[in-house]
Amino acid sequence: MADDITLITVKDLTKTYTTGSVQVLALKAVSLTIVKGEFLAIMGASGSGKSTFMNIIGCLDSPTSGTYFMEGKDVLTQDRDELAALRNKKLGFVFQSFNLLPRTSAQENVELPLLYNNTVAAADREQKAIAALQSVGLGDRLAAMPNELSGGQQQRVAIARALVNEPIIVMADEPTGNLDSKTSYEIMEIFQKLNDKGITIVMVTHEPDIAQFAKTNIIFKDGRIIANEQVASRKNATEELQLIAKLSDEKSTT
Amino acid sequence: MNLINLCRIAYRSLNRNKLRSFLTMLGIIIGVASVIAMLAIGEGSNQTIQKSIASLGTNSIFIYPGTNTNGGVRGGAGSNQTLKLEDADAIAAHCDLVKYVTPIVQRRSQLIYGPKNWNSMIMGIRNDYLLIRSLSVVKGSVFTEVDQRTAAKVCLVGVTVVFNLFGDEDFNPIGEIIRINSIPVKIVGVLAKMGQNTFGQDQDDIVLAPFFTVQKRMMISTDHIGSILASGKSELQVVDAVDQITGLLREKHKIAPSDDLDFTVRTQSEISNIFGSITKVMTILLASIAGISLLVGGIGIMNIMLVSVTERTREIGIRMAIGARGRDVLLQFVIESILISVVGGIIGIAVGILASKTVAIFGGWPVVITATSIALSFGFSSAIGLFFGWYPARKAAALNPIDALRYE
Ligand SMILES: Nc1ncnc2c1ncn2[C@@H]1O[C@H](COP(=O)(O)OP(=O)(O)O)[C@@H](O)[C@H]1O
Numbered sequence: 152m153a154d155d156i157t158l159i160t161v162k163d164l165t166k167t168y169t170t171g172s173v174q175v176l177a178l179k180a181v182s183l184t185i186v187k188g189e190f191l192a193i194m195g196a197s198g199s200g201k202s203t204f205m206n207i208i209g210c211l212d213s214p215t216s217g218t219y220f221m222e223g224k225d226v227l228t229q230d231r232d233e234l235a236a237l238r239n240k241k242l243g244f245v246f247q248s249f250n251l252l253p254r255t256s257a258q259e260n261v262e263l264p265l266l267y268n269n270t271v272a273a274a275d276r277e278q279k280a281i282a283a284l285q286s287v288g289l290g291d292r293l294a295a296m297p298n299e300l301s302g303g304q305q306q307r308v309a310i311a312r313a314l315v316n317e318p319i320i321v322m323a324d325e326p327t328g329n330l331d332s333k334t335s336y337e338i339m340e341i342f343q344k345l346n347d348k349g350i351t352i353v354m355v356t357h358e359p360d361i362a363q364f365a366k367t368n369i370i371f372k373d374g375r376i377i378a379n380e381q382v383a384s385r386k387n388a389t390e391e392l393q394l395i396a397k398l399s400d401e402k403s404t405t
Numbered sequence: 406m407n408l409i410n411l412c413r414i415a416y417r418s419l420n421r422n423k424l425r426s427f428l429t430m431l432g433i434i435i436g437v438a439s440v441i442a443m444l445a446i447g448e449g450s451n452q453t454i455q456k457s458i459a460s461l462g463t464n465s466i467f468i469y470p471g472t473n474t475n476g477g478v479r480g481g482a483g484s485n486q487t488l489k490l491e492d493a494d495a496i497a498a499h500c501d502l503v504k505y506v507t508p509i510v511q512r513r514s515q516l517i518y519g520p521k522n523w524n525s526m527i528m529g530i531r532n533d534y535l536l537i538r539s540l541s542v543v544k545g546s547v548f549t550e551v552d553q554r555t556a557a558k559v560c561l562v563g564v565t566v567v568f569n570l571f572g573d574e575d576f577n578p579i580g581e582i583i584r585i586n587s588i589p590v591k592i593v594g595v596l597a598k599m600g601q602n603t604f605g606q607d608q609d610d611i612v613l614a615p616f617f618t619v620q621k622r623m624m625i626s627t628d629h630i631g632s633i634l635a636s637g638k639s640e641l642q643v644v645d646a647v648d649q650i651t652g653l654l655r656e657k658h659k660i661a662p663s664d665d666l667d668f669t670v671r672t673q674s675e676i677s678n679i680f681g682s683i684t685k686v687m688t689i690l691l692a693s694i695a696g697i698s699l700l701v702g703g704i705g706i707m708n709i710m711l712v713s714v715t716e717r718t719r720e721i722g723i724r725m726a727i728g729a730r731g732r733d734v735l736l737q738f739v740i741e742s743i744l745i746s747v748v749g750g751i752i753g754i755a756v757g758i759l760a761s762k763t764v765a766i767f768g769g770w771p772v773v774i775t776a777t778s779i780a781l782s783f784g785f786s787s788a789i790g791l792f793f794g795w796y797p798a799r800k801a802a803a804l805n806p807i808d809a810l811r812y813e
């Protein structure tokens with residue numbers, strides 16, 4: 152089955168933070184396999200090591216020890232430039248705090264990854280950025296600055312930026328952490344649609360209802376994975392949103 | 406990553422942070438403009454002083470009574486009375502390296518013509534004076550031998566005197582009789598206009614008369630003369646001519662080799678050196694002020710760059726997270742700094758030149774803009790801009806992307 156092609160394999164990942172004389176073991180021998188087309192939700196208490204793990208598999212940080220293969224290639228032996236190319240072309244990262252460039256229009260923010268990608272011609276740049284923004288429902292806010300957009304809209308710009316180089320995997324660290332539940336569901340709708348198109352999604356969340364939109368849930372505790380299970384009754388974001396719309400309609404009519 | 410993309414990124418980044426870009430630029434503008442203006446003023450005054458000293462005649466030799474103790478204060482004219490007419494005559498007779506020589510007596514006097522009067526400098530000179538100073542007569546003629554011998558009551562006047570006595574610079578005063586110290590004197594010629602010298606003195610406010618006319622008719626003491634002006638046969642022989650004159654006068658004044666001279670002989674180039682060192686001090690002073698401005702500008706640039714380091718480190722983190730390589734980030738920052746330096750530098754040069762010209766026009770002060778000052782100030786400011794743009798960026802680019810993103 153095509154679904155079962157291994158995308159990421161990590162083995163015995165550890166990460167130790169040293170601040171002065173204090174050592175924090177943020178990850179203690181984490182092993183995990185992620186297949187193509189997966190939609191993974193990483194859960195766990197605050198400080199359990201979720202972000203540390205995400206940053207390492209997102210190539211933003213390096214582990215203290217362990218192995219990491221992506222598409223069969225050893226990631227940890229690659230140099231900084233190769234990792235930059237990997238982040239640019241294969242990975243898309245979405246942060247809890249959006250991390251858009253301030254005073255920079257939505258379109259220019261989305262164009263950024265294209266500017267660092269040699270394989271994209273200058274002529275295609277604008278059109279690709281617009282298409283990415285349209286795919287997250289912001290086709291009419293191209294010139295908007297981040298401070299003119301709501302949290303949900305900013306996160307959608309960030310998602311468009313993550314998508315614009317057509318990555319094989321999107322990583323999101325608490326993408327809905329700063330958003331209300333309806334807006335969160337809209338983000339989940341986008342993720343589910345992306346996932347349906349075959350893009351692998353790895354998402355950190357501490358909200359159980361958000362985790363229900365994923366295919367697989369894993370739970371971190373004290374730097375270890377303590378559970379790894381399929382979601383039994385997976386929720387569909389589109390249906391949930393219709394339900395919310397109906398409920399608020401009824402409320403306003405009574 | 407191609408350079409065009411990086412330039413686009415750098416341009417967008419500058420455009421997005423207009424205030425920061427402007428403040429950084431301001432530091433460069435202030436630094437560059439002040440150095441250019443200060444050095445232009447210093448160099449300008451230096452050149453004008455040298456030029457006006459050169460206009461005294463490059464071969465000129467000045468002989469004063471009294472000793473000019475090195476750098477010390479010399480008494481006013483007449484405080485030392487050691488030079489006599491026979492000294493001037495002896496120089497003319499015996500110094501073969503001297504071409505022209507004239508005794509000089511001078512005093513300020515009231516000039517009267519009809520209802521008008523004017524106070525001016527009267528100089529008693531021989532005709533050699535006109536040759537040494539390259540003066541010419543535009544109307545009338547110079548003194549004759551008879552005028553000189555008989556202390557004739559005739560004079561040559563500068564245009565300022567004409568203007569003040571006759572109400573019009575272009576008036577032809579030849580043949581008019583004016584009174585100098587109540588003595589009626591006939592104007593026989595008008596001197597060509599000379600304008601102001603470096604010190605703002607009006608060189609046309611002068612009356613020249615035959616030597617004896619002034620010495621015998623207008624001076625209280627008729628024994629001594631004010632000074633002697635001579636010129637060497639050629640510029641190369643001026644120093645030897647000075648030696649000849651010094652030797653001759655030492656002998657005539659009966660001064661033993663071990664004793665101090667009671668007169669001073671100076672060449673035009675010595676005088677020019679004295680003023681040269683004065684203007685050099687002034688240029689150094691102006692350059693120090695300019696240097697301080699440059700430093701202040703530099704500190705301004707540094708502050709802006711360092712204050713924005715947190716924001717910029719996050720920006721670097723974001724850029725690296727979406728695939729910028731360390732060298733892309735560095736190059737972007739270097740391009741930004743170059744753009745700021747070049748634009749700020751060009752504006753600074755323009756402002757500096759404008760400020761210099763303004764000083765030249767309104768202050769009546771000559772300015773000379775030198776390429777060195779432009780290169781120096783531009784180089785220094787852009788080096789600071791480049792360093793403080795590049796150095797924090799280099800540190801940020803060496804971080805893990807996640808550490809750059811978390812930086813605070
Ligand atoms: N940069 C860091 N320096 C030192 N300690 C850190 C750093 N980042 C995270 N930690 C520590 O590592 C542990 C795991 O943190 P994190 O991965 O952020 O947890 P989570 O995302 O699950 O809340 C925590 O104890 C945290 O304090």
Ligand SMILES: [Mg+2]
Pocket residue numbers: 201202203
């Ligand atoms: Mg976290």
